[in-house]
Amino acid sequence: MSLFKKFVTVGGGTLGSRLMGFARETMMAAALGTGPMAEAFYAAFKLPNLFRRLFAEGAFNAAFVPLFAKEIETGGIDGAKRFSEEVFGVLFTVLLVLTVVMELAMPLLMRTIIAPGFEGDKYDITVRLAAIMFPYLACMSLTAMLSGMLNSLHHYLAAAIAPIFFNVAMIAALAYGIWIKADGVTIAYYLSYAVLVAGILQMLVLYFGVRHAGMSIAFRRPHMTPNVKRLLLLALPAAVTGGVTQINLIIGQAIASMKEGAIASLQYADRIYQLPLGVVGVAVGVVLLPELARALKSRHMVEADSLQNRSIEFVLFLTLPAAAGIFALSDEIIRLVYERGAFHPDATVTVAAVLTLFGFGLPGFVLNKALTPGFFAREDTKTPMRFTMISVVVNSGLSIALFPFFAERGIAAAESIAGWLSTIMLFIALRRRGHLNIERPLVTRAIRMVIASVIMAVAAHYMAAYFSDYLRSGSHALTQAAVLLPIVFASFVLYLAIVFAIGGADIGMIRRNMKRRGKAAQAIPEDPA
Incomplete structure (x- = not known):
């Protein structure tokens, strides 16, 4: 399967999940707006969701996948099965202990780290919601392990579609709450139980996916074998690195809890920019790691360079126009997706401003994944962990400095700047070590992609201004959609036309570069430095 097809498989599944996420967030905005129960739910969900991101996108994709792939190469399926069972026994035990400890410590964590600005009933409800949802962490951590196994076995679909079940459970809970006209507190509880159910469903989907791929996992008594020790040594810094965005969001949320409505505003904007970040960034990260690990283990350095260049090119080709579109159409997007029910026009202005600042950081966040x-x-x-810690310090300092003046906008700006800083440090380190050889055509095409994206953004802005009467507050959602969606489509078509016309991309380049180059790769010993 070509690299492009693998990106499409993972990205397509993620796209389906993110589109359903839009539907979920639209219903959330209508039911709860930016009010106290929306903030209570999002604050309570932040802790288990942080761990989910750390495990799913950090530790297991970074540490487990290369080791599992090595076991497949050296010990075959039997060796990989033995390794996975050793990891499963230790992981399950650690998660059980962690869940118990965190449940007991939840009031303290909420007061000091997650939402120090919450008080009274809002604080009490948030603690109870977090206690309901925290076991979701255990489900998703095991799901991450199963997902890593499937990716290493070249079975990408099950892991890509599993998150859809999360949105199905959440939408069902929201729909039922709205149908019976439940109050905000009741809907928040429904959502919390739906999170737990969703975690169980996702774990079961991945388990059956692994069985379908020809492997089974049995529980082994926890034992610190050499392979497990190696995994843990790699996983801890990888978890911190993989969760840089989430760590920054936790810091931002703690500061934002000092202002009513700020947490919800950041969450609603985050949902929009997570669409391109998830579809492109997660797809590239999930597919590239096992492919790159396999090329390096086989000493195919030319193939490794090609994989990284193609991934960066793929990221820029899609995220530059996405960021430009966010700059040009943030108000119109937020108004269409959220502005109804309890979500008022003044909230649209605030969330759109936050989204614009997140858009500035979007290419940096996605390049980080590549x-x-x-x-x-x-x-x-x-090394990535050290860079992550630097970016977290910068994010914290900027958030504290900017929040008194710009509120949630300051937090969004700090997160974007910190994300770019982390990406720049990663790039420089790879270049200095000789692990990333940027091809000259990639540089020239990237410049042309930027030019095409700027032209597209200007065109999108003027199209939206021309049809502003149909896109303003108070217009029916169907009217807004009937106007905005063609503008988005026309803008992207314009981008494609320009980028192909000026040489930023061509059909032959895409077809040629997205194919695996294993056969043509030369086996060159890696420089030990």
């Missing part, structure tokens, strides 16, 4: 596999595939998780 660069970190260059370290993880070489079993180096400490």
